[in-house]
Amino acid sequence: MQTRMPGSRSTLGRRLLPVLLAGLCGGLALTILSLSPPGPSSGLADEVTAALAQTGVTSPVTAVLLDFRGYDTLLEMAVLLLALGGVWSLVAHLPRIDGRPGIMLDRLTRLYLPLMLVVAGYLLWAGGTAPGGAFQSGAVLGAAGVVLTLGGWRLPPRLAGWPLRLVLTAGLVIFIAVGLLPIGFGSLWLDYPRAWAGGLILLIETTASLSIGATLAALFLGGQPRGDP
Amino acid sequence: MDLSGPLAWAIDALLALLLLWLALRALGSPVPLEGVIFFIGFGLTLAMVWVRLEVPDIALAEAAIGAGLSGALLLAALAGLRKVGGQRDVPGPADPGHPPDALAKDTSGDGRSGSPPAAEVAD
Amino acid sequence: MTPATLYALTGVGLFAIGLYAFIRHAHLLRKILAFNVMGSGVFLVLIGLARRTPTGLTDPVPQAMVITGIVVAVAATALALSLMLRVVATIGRTELPDDPARRAE
Amino acid sequence: MTSTLEAALTARSDLIAPVLAPLVGALLSFLLRRWAMPIGLISIIGLVLAVLMLIPEALATGPRWLAVGGWEAPLGIVLHADGLSLAMLFMTAAVGLAISLYAAVYFHDQPSRAWSFWPLWLLLLTGLTALFLAADIFNLYVTLELLGRAAAALTALAGGADALVGAMRYLLVSLLGSLAYLLGVALLYHAYGTVDLGLLADRIAGLPATWAALGLMSAGLLLKTALFPLHFWLPPAHSNAPAPVSAALSALVVKGSFYLWLRLWLELFGGLGLGVETFLGLLGAGAVIWGSLQALRQTRLKLLVAYSTVAQIGYLFLAFPLALGGATTAWTGAIYLAVSHALAKAAMFLAAGNLLRFGGHDRIADLDRVVQRLPLSIAAFALAGVSIMGLPPSGGFIGKWLLLEAALSQGRWGWALVILLGGVLAATYVFKVLGYAFTQSETPHRARPVPAVMEWAALSLAASAILLGLIVAPPLALLAIGEPFAMATGAVGP
Numbered sequence: 034m035q036t037r038m039p040g041s042r043s044t045l046g047r048r049l050l051p052v053l054l055a056g057l058c059g060g061l062a063l064t065i066l067s068l069s070p071p072g073p074s075s076g077l078a079d080e081v082t083a084a085l086a087q088t089g090v091t092s093p094v095t096a097v098l099l100d101f102r103g104y105d106t107l108l109e110m111a112v113l114l115l116a117l118g119g120v121w122s123l124v125a126h127l128p129r130i131d132g133r134p135g136i137m138l139d140r141l142t143r144l145y146l147p148l149m150l151v152v153a154g155y156l157l158w159a160g161g162t163a164p165g166g167a168f169q170s171g172a173v174l175g176a177a178g179v180v181l182t183l184g185g186w187r188l189p190p191r192l193a194g195w196p197l198r199l200v201l202t203a204g205l206v207i208f209i210a211v212g213l214l215p216i217g218f219g220s221l222w223l224d225y226p227r228a229w230a231g232g233l234i235l236l237i238e239t240t241a242s243l244s245i246g247a248t249l250a251a252l253f254l255g256g257q258p259r260g261d262p
Numbered sequence: 263m264d265l266s267g268p269l270a271w272a273i274d275a276l277l278a279l280l281l282l283w284l285a286l287r288a289l290g291s292p293v294p295l296e297g298v299i300f301f302i303g304f305g306l307t308l309a310m311v312w313v314r315l316e317v318p319d320i321a322l323a324e325a326a327i328g329a330g331l332s333g334a335l336l337l338a339a340l341a342g343l344r345k346v347g348g349q350r351d352v353p354g355p356a357d358p359g360h361p362p363d364a365l366a367k368d369t370s371g372d373g374r375s376g377s378p379p380a381a382e383v384a385d
Numbered sequence: 386m387t388p389a390t391l392y393a394l395t396g397v398g399l400f401a402i403g404l405y406a407f408i409r410h411a412h413l414l415r416k417i418l419a420f421n422v423m424g425s426g427v428f429l430v431l432i433g434l435a436r437r438t439p440t441g442l443t444d445p446v447p448q449a450m451v452i453t454g455i456v457v458a459v460a461a462t463a464l465a466l467s468l469m470l471r472v473v474a475t476i477g478r479t480e481l482p483d484d485p486a487r488r489a490e
Numbered sequence: 491m492t493s494t495l496e497a498a499l500t501a502r503s504d505l506i507a508p509v510l511a512p513l514v515g516a517l518l519s520f521l522l523r524r525w526a527m528p529i530g531l532i533s534i535i536g537l538v539l540a541v542l543m544l545i546p547e548a549l550a551t552g553p554r555w556l557a558v559g560g561w562e563a564p565l566g567i568v569l570h571a572d573g574l575s576l577a578m579l580f581m582t583a584a585v586g587l588a589i590s591l592y593a594a595v596y597f598h599d600q601p602s603r604a605w606s607f608w609p610l611w612l613l614l615l616t617g618l619t620a621l622f623l624a625a626d627i628f629n630l631y632v633t634l635e636l637l638g639r640a641a642a643a644l645t646a647l648a649g650g651a652d653a654l655v656g657a658m659r660y661l662l663v664s665l666l667g668s669l670a671y672l673l674g675v676a677l678l679y680h681a682y683g684t685v686d687l688g689l690l691a692d693r694i695a696g697l698p699a700t701w702a703a704l705g706l707m708s709a710g711l712l713l714k715t716a717l718f719p720l721h722f723w724l725p726p727a728h729s730n731a732p733a734p735v736s737a738a739l740s741a742l743v744v745k746g747s748f749y750l751w752l753r754l755w756l757e758l759f760g761g762l763g764l765g766v767e768t769f770l771g772l773l774g775a776g777a778v779i780w781g782s783l784q785a786l787r788q789t790r791l792k793l794l795v796a797y798s799t800v801a802q803i804g805y806l807f808l809a810f811p812l813a814l815g816g817a818t819t820a821w822t823g824a825i826y827l828a829v830s831h832a833l834a835k836a837a838m839f840l841a842a843g844n845l846l847r848f849g850g851h852d853r854i855a856d857l858d859r860v861v862q863r864l865p866l867s868i869a870a871f872a873l874a875g876v877s878i879m880g881l882p883p884s885g886g887f888i889g890k891w892l893l894l895e896a897a898l899s900q901g902r903w904g905w906a907l908v909i910l911l912g913g914v915l916a917a918t919y920v921f922k923v924l925g926y927a928f929t930q931s932e933t934p935h936r937a938r939p940v941p942a943v944m945e946w947a948a949l950s951l952a953a954s955a956i957l958l959g960l961i962v963a964p965p966l967a968l969l970a971i972g973e974p975f976a977m978a979t980g981a982v983g984p
Contacts, residue, residue, distance in 0.1 A: 050408060058401040061673075062394050064702040068434055068680050069390045076435060076444035076683055080565050093445035094319045094452070101565045102449060104558040108620060108632045109453040111513060115613045115636060116460035118520065119643030122606030123467045156322065164318035168452050172326035179334050195521065202517045209514065222503035224560035245456065249327070252463035253335055255342075274388035278395040285399050285422045289406035294414050301418050308425055311392060315432055317443055323455045332421065332459050339414065339466040346474035400673060407666060413658065420665050427673045434680040447679065450628060454672075457635060461665055464639060465658075468646055472658050475651045481659055 089230030090161045098166060099234045103223050107208050110241065114201065117248050124255045142184035149177035157242050161231065167204075167238040171245025178250025201251065204244030208237050274314060281307050294343070298336045305329030393433025399426030411480035413469040417462060424458045505556040505569050507540035508579055508619040516612035526608040527594050533612060534583075534590040537619065541576075541583040545968065548576055553972030555625075563626070563686030570625035570687075572972030574825065577965070578622040578749055581829045584954065585741045585836045586615050592840050592947040593734040603647060607732075610647075614640035614738065621746050627675050628685040630750055634671065638664030638714065641743045645731040656726035663713060663723045667747070670710030674703035691757045704759050711754075714747035717807060718777030721800045725784075728799060729792040733843020736792060740799040741836035745828055748806055752824075755810070756975060771811035775908040777804025782915035786922065791842045791852040794919055795835070798878060801912060802831045805893070808905055812896040813975070819899075821975040822966065823892025829965070830885025830955050834874035837951035841871040844940045844948060854923055858931035861924075866945035868927050873952035875920035877959070880913045885958025 081093050081101065088096040098106050153173040160166030188197060211233050212223040220226070225233045284307055288300035305328040312321035403423030407416055428451045435444040473479055515533025519526040548554060553572035562568070571579070593611065597604035617636030624630045642664055646657035679685050681699035694700060716724040728739050781801030788794040809824035844867040845860055846852045861868045877886035890909055897906040958965065 047409075050405065054401045054405050057404075058397055060705075061397040061400070061702055064677060064698045065390065065393045065397060065430065065434065067698045068677070069387070069393075069437070076438050076680070077446045077564055078438040078442055078444040081445050084561075084565060094448045097445045097449035098452065100559060101561050102446070102567055102628075104567045105629055105632050106449075106453060108616075108629070108636060109457055111516070111613060111616065112457050112632065112635050112639065113460045114517075114520070115610065115639055115643070116464040118606065118609045118613070119464045119639065119646075120467045122603075122610065122643060123464075123471050123646055125602065164322060166319065166452075168456055169319065169322040169326065172323055172331065172456070176326050176330050179331065183334075198521050198523075202521050205513075205517055209510065209517075213510075216503050221557065221560045222506045223558050249331055249456075249459065252460065253331065253338065255338070255467060271388060274391055278391055281395055282398055282402070285402050285425075289402060289410070289415060289419055289422060294412065297415060297418055301421065304422070304425070308429075311429070312432070315389060315392060315436065315443065317432055317448055317451075319448055320428075320432065320451050320455070323452050327455050327459045328425070332462055335459070335463055335466060336414070336418070339470060342466075342470045343414070343473060343479065346470055400669075404666075407662075416662055420662070420669070423666075423669050427669055427676060430673060431676045431679075434676070437680075447676070453632075457632075461635075461639065464643065465661055465665070468642070468654070468658050468661060471646065472654045475654050481655055 087227060087230075088234075089225070089227070089232070090234055092160060092162055092164070092166070094164070095160050095166045095234070095238075098168070099237060100225070100230070103208075103212070106241075107205065107212070107223075110205050110208065110244070113245065113248050114205065117201065117251055120252055120255060139184055142180055142186075145180060146177055149173055149180065153177065153242065153246070157238060160238060161235065167241040168245060170238075170242040172249065174242060174246025175249025175253070178246060179253045182250065182254055197247070197251075200247045201244055204237075204241035207240040211237055277307065277311055277314060281311065295340055298333065298340060301336065302329055302333035305332060387436070389433045389436040391433075393430050396426040396429025396431075396433055399423065399429065401426075413472065413479050413481070414466075417465045417469065420465070421458065421462060424454070428454060503556060504540070504543065505554055505571055505623060506558070508537055508544070508583075509616060509623065511536035511540050512612040512615040512619065516609045516616060519612060520609040523605040526605055527597075530608040530612060531590055531594060534587050534615070537615065538583040538587055541579045544571060545576055545580070548573075548971050549967065563689050564684035567624075567626045567629050568686060568688070569623045571623055572974045573969040574749070574753070574972075574974035575622045576971060577825055577829060577969050578745065579619060580968070581745070581832045582615065582618045582622065582742055585737070585832050585951065588840070588947045588951045589734045589737050589741075589836060592737075592843075592944050595941045595943045596732065596734055596843070603732075606647060607644070610640050610644050611734075611738070614644065614743070618742055618746050622749060625687045626685050627678065627687060627690070627754075631668065631672050631675055634714070634747065634750065635668055637743060637746050638668060641735075641739055642727075644735040645727050645739070647735060648730055648732045650730065652726065653730035656723075656728075656730045659723045660727040667710040667714040670706045670713075674705075674707035674710070677703045677706070687753070687757050694758050694762070696762060700759075700762070704764070707754060708751065708759075711747045711751040712773075715744055715751060715803060716800060717773055717803060718780055718800060719773075721777065721781070721803075724800060725793055725796040728796040728839075729790065733840060733846065736796075736843070737836040737839035740796065740839055741832040744799065744803060745832060748803070748828065752821075756821075767810040767814050770807050771905065774804040774807025774810070775905070777801060777807070778908055778912040779804075779915070782912055782919065785919045786915065789854055791845060791854050791857075791923060792839070794854065794923065795838045795842055798838070798916065798919065799831075799835055801916070802827070802835070802878065805831075805890070805909070805912065808893055808909065809896075812893060812900070812902065812905060817896045817899065818975040819892045820896035822969055823889050823896060825889075825969060826885060826892060826958070826965065827889030830877050830889055830958050833951050833955035833958065834877035834884075834886060837870045837874040837948045837955065838878070840944065840948035840951065841867040841874070844944055847944075848938055848940050850938065854926050856931045857923070857926040859928065861927045863937070864940060864945065866942075866949050867940070868924070870945070870948035870952040871927075872920075872924055873949070873956055875916075875924070877952075877955040879916045879920060880909075881917075883959035884956050886955065887959050888962055 081097060085093060085096055088100045090096050153170045156165035156173060157170040215224045215226060216222060284300055284304040288297050288304050291297040308328060309321050309325040312324055400423050403419045403426060406419035410416060431447040431451055435447040438444055511533050515529055519529040556569040558567045597607050613636060617633050617640055621633035621637060624633055642657050642661035645660055646654055677699045681697055682690055682693045684690060713720045728736050731739060778801050781797050781804060785794045785797035788797060805827050806824045809820040812820035842852060844864055848864055877884035880886045880890040894906055894909055
């Protein structure tokens with residue numbers, strides 16, 4: 034991998050490409066500048082603030098992620114799971130890369146892991162009112178999983194089968210179940226009952242952050258952990 | 263944070279230039295490892311830009327994922343490349359290490375290929 | 386112009402740099418890096434323009450889009466990287482056989 | 491929520507059912523992988539029922555909306571089902587059912603591949619149904635991501651060098667297309683303060699952001715639709731994937747990005763008077779001619795069928811210049827053609843998969859009297875060929891007839907000539923295959939038995955393509971729900 038790429042012959046297309054891209058860049062830059070002064074309709078910040086009281090959370094970003102545009106988030110979580118399904122179908126045929134941790138890494142693992150779990154928990158809890166939330170917390174959990182993996186830790190085989198897959202899918206399953214709940218009460222898909230909205234969103238966020246963290250760590254691990262099917 | 267003073271302008275201009283420079287280095291480096299390392303730096307700089315733009319939610323996600331996890335993934339993939347034999351990234355006319363059929367096979371589909379996909383035959 | 390607009394312009398620059406590298410380089414890992422840089426450029430445009438609100442607060446809708454976007458981008462990176470490893474393990478090189486960028490080299 | 495009556499009418503969430511049926515199926519088949527196949531079949535039947543239940547009501551009361559979570563646009567996401575969406579959903583459900591039955595047998599003896607196949611395939615269907623129902627350009631981006639990645643991962647499932655290389659290029663192209671589209675979404679959002687299609691349609695104007703978004707989104711989507719000359723990635727990916735995946739890619743996945751482009755055109759860009767219709771039509775004509783000629787040159791059956799897809803995509807873009815004169819027949823023709831092509835092309839790929847399984851290869855010249863050995867598959871190929879050529883009676887004929895009518899009524903002979911020429915070329919490549927199917931070959935086949943389900947799945951799809959040429963009024967009535975094609979033509983006038 035350390036070899037250098039051979040020098041390239043220049044062709045017409047090769048010479049045209051920078052010109053074309055410079056044109057694209059210039060055009061887009063002018064577009065941005067034309068948008069720069071706030072127009073009559075500059076975003077939805079006011080609408081979000083106005084409707085925030087009805088959502089059960091006070092952080093506008095969390096409200097958008099899980100209430101106003103919760104359906105997007107649900108599908109994005111499906112995209113995340115899909116990537117893992119794709120990776121698992123691909124790497125079954127690859128040589129496994131097993132890590133042998135050094136002492137340094139082992140110590141770091143012991144030091145940082147509890148810290149990361151605390152941070153993940155805090156981010157989740159804070160998400161309702163301040164910056165933080167399911168995705169950030171899940172990201173930290175995923176990073177903790179990566180650190181664990183680098184430290185040589187592997188999921189015990191008896192947990193690597195359906196229990197792992199249960200954790201991976203739990204976020205989506207709970208999200209869909211909570212989304213279907215209002216239909217039973219004559220309301221709409223994903224229209225959480227106002228009285229419970231805060232609690233339901235926290236429930237979705239907790240399972241989502243677990244699932245997101247597990248999925249991200251599993252993506253890093255690559256090959257499917259061996260276990261009973 | 264004041265986003266309009268001359269000092270703030272200087273910081274922002276510097277960060278923007280740094281971002282562009284790191285991107286150029288990450289993508290321009292012919293050595294993949296170097297590219298990946300510059301890319302991790304790019305992710306960290308981007309997290310700082312998000313802080314400057316006062317979007318802490320994104321800064322958190324970027325630092326954990328954009329720089330941390332992506333970097334780990336890329337480094338692991340580099341290790342994987344060494345393992346599966348991607349060292350031959352300079353195409354040579356004679357390449358004895360691997361079966362030639364995979365390369366001779368016509369994937370562009372202009373009609374010279376006579377062989378069916380391997381897996382379909384296998385099943 | 387505000388610093389936020391400056392970052393939006395930087396985003397456009399990153400998109401173009403990434404696109405150039407994506408087309409120009411045949412090495413699959415460099416293509417994947419280029420995709421990530423392009424994605425960051427798009428995110429910068431989304432957020433850079435989101436500060437033009439009357440109150441000065443950043444519009445939360447693009448923020449939500451970018452947060453999910455970052456997670457989805459890392460998933461794409463992981464999928465592309467493992468597909469790349471399979472391709473390299475099978476054909477023995479890090480470029481696609483009929484990549485125009487490779488043909489010209 | 492103004493009146494209780496309105497609340498009773500809008501508080502119905504069955505519009506989400508076509509998305510949830512495959513999504514829940516995907517989760518369960520991922521979780522309980524031993525039962526992945528039965529779960530997959532149950533959820534595809536659920537999808538078919540969910541779509542069928544939407545249609546009668548829509549025919550009676552018109553298009554449907556659903557404000558997800560009770561949040562109206564611009565804050566929330568709105569789902570929308572008009573005739574165009576329902577036709578596409580129906581196509582997805584019908585073709586998806588046949589492909590699922592085929593795949594159940596195809597992957598039966600390879601459990602590890604079946605475990606991978608079912609969740610990915612059900613997520614692909616989720617992406618498609620969510621795409622056809624969405625009326626929000628950011629939500630459409632998410633569905634596009636779901637669709638593109640599922641398609642690339644499924645292509646790689648075949649595992650050979652060609653398939654992996656095809657899948658890699660497919661994934662890269664798909665990611666690139668999505669990013670270009672997303673940058674367009676970013677510009678439109680910041681220019682007009684909403685990502686809702688309906689609100690954007692009201693607010694859109696000739697701002698620079700509109701032009702930039704149009705350029706980015708059309709580049710991304712036409713790349714994903716594989717419109718000539720951006721089709722380079724399609725033949726290797728479509729021809730090297732496993733047979734059921736090839737069928738899904740050619741029949742359904744390219745239609746997803748085409749539908750999205752058409753929707754954006756009808757709602758946003760078509761009314762701006764850009765004058766790019768002729769350009770799109772010329773690209774379409776190029777695709778028809780070039781794709782057909784390339785198909786003729788192929789020696790492998792699946793590559794021939796894949797190039798035929800390149801040509802058939804071209805037809806869909808001929809509608810853009812033809813609709814310019816205000817004729818909605820051109821759009822109706824294009825959609826009729828798209829649905830017929832989905833049925834016929836899926837049939838062709840499944841039949842080709844049968845031949846490949848039977849003989850161990852798909853070299854056209856070495857097809858050894860397969861007409862006697864696999865009569866049902868050859869019949870499926872021939873019937874599908876009738877629709878692809880555009881001979882009566884077939885859905886392909888009706889679609890081309892509507893396009894021709896639009897061309898001739900405006901005296902635009904050039905486009906009519908392209909439509910006819912494409913039909914002649916299609917006839918040539920279909921008969922080339924059939925000719926070899928009847929003759930003896932020097933190299934005998936391996937002659938591996940092909941399960942009956944796999945033959946009948948192909949044949950029933952082909953028969954449906956023919957049926958679309960016999961039963962014409964109901965599909966046309968379905969397409970007319972909510973007048974999906976009225977906006978662009980209405981806005982073109984002075």
